[in-house]
Amino acid sequence: MIKRRSFIHQASMLAAAASAFGFTFEQSQSHHFSTQPKNKNRMLQHNVFFYLKEGVNAGQKLAFEKGMKHFLSSVSEIDHWEIGIAAGTAPREVVDHSFDYNLTVRFTSIANHNIYQEHPAHAVFINDFAELWQQVKVYDVEIL
Template sequence: MKKYIFAFLFLMVNLVSYGQTKSTIKDFDANFAHTVYFWLQNPDSQEDRTAFETSLQKFMDHSAYAKTKYIGISPKPSRDVVDGSFTYALIVTFESAEAQQKYQDEAAHKLFIEESSHLWTKVIVYDSTGI
């Protein structure tokens, strides 16, 4: 029972700490959306999760180009079409493809990769522009 209580509290802290809130959300910019899925090597390691979340949140706090900044975790899939295999999701929006390229080149992004790339086994990125 203690294990379930700890898991629930951990989930709630993460949702409150890293999800969007009315005070932190910015307008979604449909010009360019950048969606990234991460699979951690050791998703059950609290130490790895804390290191990843800390580094990712620091990156989002210091990105000069990202507008919407959403960090999420995979919920338990409720339907066959839902892929719940990832550990973390990041959704950021930009005013343009050029702003997204500047984001790729900024020091905060490079530091995040340096600090965290050893923690993941797979990353998939989906970029899209509004219609």
Template structure:
């Protein structure tokens, strides 16, 4: 009887361990939706040092409205990372936004959208500099 119980426990434990091992490997290529061929529009905001916390909160509210524009496929907001300082690392920006557009038409609609233009008019007094990096997402094929 004890041998039967041990055998049953082993039969129950092995599939559990194997499923944990498979899930720990992360997402496979089919689990992640590809952004290849899309336009990624990255904007880095360098705010004035004298900005009050309430103004930062208003700025964040403006970002939420800006990033709700329908033509944006996907968006994320970032702040300066706490990585070590290096010659090639820029820790001077305060906020960054990362947006993906399915095509150039969607980006052009976004660029001329009243909410985008309103965001610029409403918050440009808060930044001392803005940098924009646009990239067309390209797949790097393995040989």
């Protein structure tokens, strides 16, 4: 009985601590638990995959990265952004390692995403670097 009380006490303390840091626990239909911010407004996640042309050199890639960082830092409507490259995970039939860069941008609203799309810095970035890519794929996701 003492072990059970200890477990219940520890679980209560964990829930209280999570709540104090602004998280609530929600159980999904698949019975997995996740933490969700208290702000229930759904965010938009804009995922961009860049497939560069053959022959793009290290200097051009560095300029591309710097240009992307400068552009993203210029748009105040962006809530959060990250730049990545294909991970060195094991090849599997469902994994696409063929892209060169990934850009993940989060917005608090579709309206902010629309401002980003029309932002002059976005147009400058495309104009300056479009010659480096052969393909771009975009996946826009509403975070649940």
